[in-house]
Amino acid sequence: MTVKNAFYAQSGGVTAVINASAAGVIETARQHPDRIGKVFAGHNGIIGALTENLIDTSMEPAENIAALRHTPSGAFGSCRYKLKSLEANRAEYERLIEVFRAHDIGYFFYNGGGDSADTCLKVSQLAETMGYPIQAIHVPKTVDNDLPITDCCPGFGSVAKYVATSIREAGFDVASMAATSTKVFILEVMGRHAGWITAACGLASEGEGQPPHILLFPEVRFDQDAFLARVKECVETYGYCVIGVSEGIKNIDGKFLSETGLTDAFGHAQLGGVAPTVANLVKDQLGYKYHWAVADYLQRSARHLASAVDVEQAYALGQAAVRIALEGKNAVMPAIRRLQDSPYQWDIIEAPLKDVANVEKFMPREFITEDGFHITDECRRYLSPLIQGEDYPPFVNGMPAYVQLNNHKVERKLPEFKI
Amino acid sequence: MTVKNAFYAQSGGVTAVINASAAGVIETARQHPDRIGKVFAGHNGIIGALTENLIDTSMEPAENIAALRHTPSGAFGSCRYKLKSLEANRAEYERLIEVFRAHDIGYFFYNGGGDSADTCLKVSQLAETMGYPIQAIHVPKTVDNDLPITDCCPGFGSVAKYVATSIREAGFDVASMAATSTKVFILEVMGRHAGWITAACGLASEGEGQPPHILLFPEVRFDQDAFLARVKECVETYGYCVIGVSEGIKNIDGKFLSETGLTDAFGHAQLGGVAPTVANLVKDQLGYKYHWAVADYLQRSARHLASAVDVEQAYALGQAAVRIALEGKNAVMPAIRRLQDSPYQWDIIEAPLKDVANVEKFMPREFITEDGFHITDECRRYLSPLIQGEDYPPFVNGMPAYVQLNNHKVERKLPEFKI
Numbered sequence: 001m002t003v004k005n006a007f008y009a010q011s012g013g014v015t016a017v018i019n020a021s022a023a024g025v026i027e028t029a030r031q032h033p034d035r036i037g038k039v040f041a042g043h044n045g046i047i048g049a050l051t052e053n054l055i056d057t058s059m060e061p062a063e064n065i066a067a068l069r070h071t072p073s074g075a076f077g078s079c080r081y082k083l084k085s086l087e088a089n090r091a092e093y094e095r096l097i098e099v100f101r102a103h104d105i106g107y108f109f110y111n112g113g114g115d116s117a118d119t120c121l122k123v124s125q126l127a128e129t130m131g132y133p134i135q136a137i138h139v140p141k142t143v144d145n146d147l148p149i150t151d152c153c154p155g156f157g158s159v160a161k162y163v164a165t166s167i168r169e170a171g172f173d174v175a176s177m178a179a180t181s182t183k184v185f186i187l188e189v190m191g192r193h194a195g196w197i198t199a200a201c202g203l204a205s206e207g208e209g210q211p212p213h214i215l216l217f218p219e220v221r222f223d224q225d226a227f228l229a230r231v232k233e234c235v236e237t238y239g240y241c242v243i244g245v246s247e248g249i250k251n252i253d254g255k256f257l258s259e260t261g262l263t264d265a266f267g268h269a270q271l272g273g274v275a276p277t278v279a280n281l282v283k284d285q286l287g288y289k290y291h292w293a294v295a296d297y298l299q300r301s302a303r304h305l306a307s308a309v310d311v312e313q314a315y316a317l318g319q320a321a322v323r324i325a326l327e328g329k330n331a332v333m334p335a336i337r338r339l340q341d342s343p344y345q346w347d348i349i350e351a352p353l354k355d356v357a358n359v360e361k362f363m364p365r366e367f368i369t370e371d372g373f374h375i376t377d378e379c380r381r382y383l384s385p386l387i388q389g390e391d392y393p394p395f396v397n398g399m400p401a402y403v404q405l406n407n408h409k410v411e412r413k414l415p416e417f418k419i
Numbered sequence: 420m421t422v423k424n425a426f427y428a429q430s431g432g433v434t435a436v437i438n439a440s441a442a443g444v445i446e447t448a449r450q451h452p453d454r455i456g457k458v459f460a461g462h463n464g465i466i467g468a469l470t471e472n473l474i475d476t477s478m479e480p481a482e483n484i485a486a487l488r489h490t491p492s493g494a495f496g497s498c499r500y501k502l503k504s505l506e507a508n509r510a511e512y513e514r515l516i517e518v519f520r521a522h523d524i525g526y527f528f529y530n531g532g533g534d535s536a537d538t539c540l541k542v543s544q545l546a547e548t549m550g551y552p553i554q555a556i557h558v559p560k561t562v563d564n565d566l567p568i569t570d571c572c573p574g575f576g577s578v579a580k581y582v583a584t585s586i587r588e589a590g591f592d593v594a595s596m597a598a599t600s601t602k603v604f605i606l607e608v609m610g611r612h613a614g615w616i617t618a619a620c621g622l623a624s625e626g627e628g629q630p631p632h633i634l635l636f637p638e639v640r641f642d643q644d645a646f647l648a649r650v651k652e653c654v655e656t657y658g659y660c661v662i663g664v665s666e667g668i669k670n671i672d673g674k675f676l677s678e679t680g681l682t683d684a685f686g687h688a689q690l691g692g693v694a695p696t697v698a699n700l701v702k703d704q705l706g707y708k709y710h711w712a713v714a715d716y717l718q719r720s721a722r723h724l725a726s727a728v729d730v731e732q733a734y735a736l737g738q739a740a741v742r743i744a745l746e747g748k749n750a751v752m753p754a755i756r757r758l759q760d761s762p763y764q765w766d767i768i769e770a771p772l773k774d775v776a777n778v779e780k781f782m783p784r785e786f787i788t789e790d791g792f793h794i795t796d797e798c799r800r801y802l803s804p805l806i807q808g809e810d811y812p813p814f815v816n817g818m819p820a821y822v823q824l825n826n827h828k829v830e831r832k833l834p835e836f837k838i
Binding site: 392 | 429432433435463466490491492493494495496497498499500580583584585587588589591592593594595596598599600601604606622623625692694695710711712713714715716717719720721722723724726803806807808809811814816817818819821
């Protein structure tokens with residue numbers, strides 16, 4: 001059997017469990033020394049390949065690789081960088097092949113979302129287009145949960161658990177303060193185009209009147225009058241109102257609310273922060289005292305509250321990617337297939353990359369209630385399995401003990417390449 | 420022995436562990452049926468006493484009271500309401516006595532911060548001022564950690580653990596994205612006057628270059644030039660910069676930064692949100708890509724990440740309050756005394772309420788580094804014991820199982836009273 005080295009890299013916004021996928025890839029590759037030599041990780045994603053910034057993961061002790069399973073973020077550095085088409089930037093592809101050849105790389109594992117799947121697809125075609133034999137496998141990851149075919153995306157389940165827990169906790173807080181203080185609380189969550197994370201907030205509401213009372217999805221145009229009427233109704237009925245809002249909600253004209261509201265002291269538009277915009281609207285129109293929170297990176301890095309199902313799937317998909325590569329396949333992505341809702345059962349299937357790249361999966365309309373302000377039971381049946389189980393990281397001295405790898409650089413063999 | 424009923428109420432901003440103190444009070448009172456009859460909880464703090472809105476906790480099953488130990492927020496409702504002086508509003512004191520007499524209340528337990536200690540002190544003086552015999556014991560609570568005498572305040576340790584963990588996690592996230600994306604991350608935390616929570620963020624940084632790199636305390640006037648220079652230095656040295664900022668920082672003129680920055684679409688001042696103000700400053704002056712988060716209520720309700728020490732102290736102070744009352748004392752607050760830093764050892768002493776009410780404890784200057792941007796080792800030695808240990812709540816179906824009490828109302832015996 002030929003032994004080839006492997007390249008692994010992390011791409012796009014990181015998650016609480018992308019390193020669990022890295023652990024799945026590296027630990028599984030280490031079990032096949034007859035087929036896979038070293039796993040080189042790209043420093044900052046595909047940029048690491050282009051600039052020959054490679055990390056030799058074989059120098060990392062087994063316990064460090066194991067600790068990746070409970071460490072959030074991208075241990076090798078991630079990037080936001082999309083390869084252009086072969087026609088538009090042939091030099092980049094030639095450079096990739098130079099680097100792969102110099103380091104005897106025959107396997108390419110790319111861990112990312114929809115854009116990254118596109119990059120992975122382009123690499124998978126290098127054998128046809130440029131005559132360099134390589135197998136490219138995409139490992140899915142994205143908190144946005146917007147990849148097609150797979151039941152869900154690693155990273156999403158943990159964000160879902162975090163936002164649902166956080167809005168439940170904040171809801172308890174507001175409930176106890178509402179008589180004389182805050183009556184409206186607004187939590188802003190991620191998901192610029194797809195409302196999956198906003199929907200997950202809804203899991204905290206398990207009975208009539210339980211917060212959150214209102215969800216604002218990017219899929220539903222923001223109707224100010226209907227919204228204000230609902231807030232008023234909640235405060236009058238329950239004494240308070242808790243709202244989960246996507247950073248990506250748009251007004252009736254299709255403009256992002258976050259871009260319409262605020263200007264700073266210098267007169268510049270204030271980017272981000274739809275929560276304060278909505279809060280001010282409530283204050284101006286209804287006069288209620290409010291508080292708001294913006295979870296931002298906290299939600300996608302909260303490994304301390306990861307979903308055990310999410311961690312398990314992230315690791316299993318990393319494992320599966322190596323298995324699939326060893327079966328000689330190319331241009332595929334291991335994906336989760338749901339077999340049963342409750343108790344959740346799933347297995348792993350293979351999705352052709354051409355059906356994954358650049359395809360966004362939005363919330364189905366039947367997951368959103370008719371009034372547009374909450375999730376349906378069908379949505380709950382979909383979401384609930386994804387937040388099951390707790391997988392706490394170890395704590396040392398009161399703080400989560402996340403690993404920082406040594407990240408030994410591989411010696412460069414090629415001249416510099418500017419990207 | 421005479422049997423008297425007890426009144427217990429929660430006051431001010433709630434915390435992740437104030438209900439643990441409630442459990443301490445109620446469970447301990449239940450062990451002394453020869454001295455304490457029923458514990459009546461005030462619905463929404465002292466307002467419950469004034470309006471005769473009393474909750475009969477004896478109707479609540481033992482397992483619900485036990486579950487308060489792991490449930491955040493104020494289970495009986497809290498309030499922001501300060502009794503005026505006897506001279507200014509004698510009617511309120513007369514009403515309190517009417518209600519206490521009608522329900523045979525001889526013990527008054529008030530669970531709150533500095534303002535609430537003042538209320539408790541006034542009630543403790545009812546025997547002298549109005550001839551009604553009552554023992555008033557204050558149970559300390561406040562995330563702001565600004566009560567005097569006690570080593571720390573229940574509620575603070577859990578916020579400290581939450582913000583330190585969250586900023587570490589977000590720091591890992593930014594570190595992996597910084598090459599091609601976000602370079603500066605800002606987390607806004609509570610503490611309008613005292614920088615204890617901001618200081619707690621600093622616990623995440625355990626070695627050179629580890630985030631957070633900059634802390635902005637309310638005790639230190641915000642020096643824009645020095646701040647920007649430090650941000651630039653961090654980005655150039657470490658590749659990124661993570662900042663923890665108190666909601667209460669003030670500029671050189673002594674104005675809250677959160678009140679100087681933003682106006683909304685309607686031209687109104689945007690309240691709150693110092694993080695976006697600082698972020699915009701960084702963007703304008705240095706051009707770095709940024710993200711920001713505002714933790715708001717999430718930080719003080721995050722029971723899922725409570726400090727075990729904090730929970731234990733909150734419960735123990737509730738227990739101690741009952742013990743002290745049974746010893747016949749009045750106008751005192753059980754307080755934590757630190758015996759040793761590491762391993763943390765503490766016991767409970769009694770603080771006279773007159774020394775507690777309306778006194779704020781600020782961060783000592785020697786807890787802040789000379790440049791004003793971080794915490795000293797002395798500060799770490801103080802803070803670190805308070806975040807030790809994890810005390811996870813039970814989870815059911817992937818979500819924390821917090822108790823919602825039945826809160827049986829006591830039948831009213833008196834005419835209505837308007838506050």
